[in-house]
Amino acid sequence: MKANVITAHGPAAEVFALQQVGDLVPTPNDLILKVLTTSVNPLDCRIRSKASVPRNFPLTLGFDVCGMVVEKGRDVTGFEIGDRVIGSPTPFRNGANAEYVAIDYRSCARAGRLADEAGAAIPLVGITAYEALFDRLRARRGDWVVIHAGAGGVGHLAIQLAKNAGCKVITTASRRESLEYCTHELGADHVLNYRETDIAAAIMDITDGQGAGLIMDNAGTECFARCLDYAAHSGHICTILPVAVDEQQGYRLLLKNITLSYQFMGGVGSTGDQVNRQGQVLQKLVEMAERGQLRPHVSKIYDWHDLAHAHEEMERGHVTGKLVVRITN
Known part of the structure; x- marks a missing residue:
């Protein structure tokens, strides 16, 4: 072949x-x-x-x-x-x-x-988004969820999944087309231009000074580092990138009792663990797409x-x- x-x-x-x-x-x-x-x-x-x-x-x-x-x-x-x-x-x-x-x-x-x-x-972005939101962050109806890079592959499906689950979504983008897409097509509750907005200040304002309880990092590096500025006490950050935490960041996570988790859906292929789960998730995503709930x-x-x-x-x-x-x- x-x-x-x-x-x-x-x-x-x-x-x-x-x-x-x-x-x-x-x-x-x-x-x-x-x-x-x-x-x-x-x-x-x-x-x-x-x-x-x-x-x-x-x-x-x-x-x-x-x-x-x-x-x-x-x-x-x-x-x-x-x-x-x-x-x-x-x-x-x-x-x-x-x-x-x-x-x-x-x-x-x-x-x-x-x-x-x-x-x-x-498949890849859908399973990643689903597992990050519901297996790692355990997002539920009424939760505020920050989803970074909302117009990207993982982000645009994550916003739809979160909204379908009854969550309130804050997302980030920068280009005019991306900002409009996240607002008008995906229905995010707050769309922040990360190039022009103080993201930490905006999220603290939106959450009445409590910070974000659930954060999905789809960008890594500087984006991940800034998450620590507005994560709520006892909050949870899930990243899909291979970010490293230095001692200072680790201390900040400790003081705020923040959970940090990683989401890599490809990992099950190396161990055989939870492969059935991915098939089940994918079937749910297909059914949602057929009903018009996932686009x-x-x-x-x-x-x-x-x-x-x-x-x-x-x-x-x-x-x-x-x-x-x-x-x-």
Whole structure:
């Protein structure tokens, strides 16, 4: 089969190559999917650009998929040949920038009435948002939740999930289009321009001086550091980035009794733990999308031969929603 692989870590324009790679053999829990669509996530760019963990090349990225079942392992239940399904291939195996991909069936859901493009826009960011909000932060009706980077891939679904759960949402953005999208399309209660607003002062004002009890950090680095300025006493910060806490920050967390948690949905792929949970979450997201309660935003569709350009656009920042990639055979 063909795959658009990376041959080394480095700039997108230099490392992608369309190559013939070995055919896939399913493990007992695998579905082999003919890939219809996939997407580009910041995770793809991080893996491509540097070696955070050892990798073997050529490496196939692409950690979302909408595809057709063409083969299945002996222990697979609930899926049949010809089913159209969506899922998020683990980043610890080869991904969906290829004609076919292998994925654990327990992490998949039927695509239902979703278009191929919408199907590929949901899995990684949708599961990340859901688990961060409800498994880590345990957000409930009436809670104030700060969701950073509200127009981004994770953020735009997180706002919708939080609002559907009855939460009140404060979000951040900077571009005019992003501010308007978060306000008028996503329905966030407060949309703050982080380039022009003192975020800490604004959130303290909105919360009557109590600070934010629940914070979802989708930006990392300086954004995470500033969360400590307006987190409520006994609050909870969940980050989806590999942020580091120095001694001073740790002391501030301690004094305010703040819980810090990390959300990396790809982690279950390395241990096999809670894979069923991800399939269940994804099925909920599909059902919500079919009812119109969840609207994944596809800002642009690329052909898989243009993956390098898609990565470059992602790295320039300010992508609204998702960049989807159509696999053409």
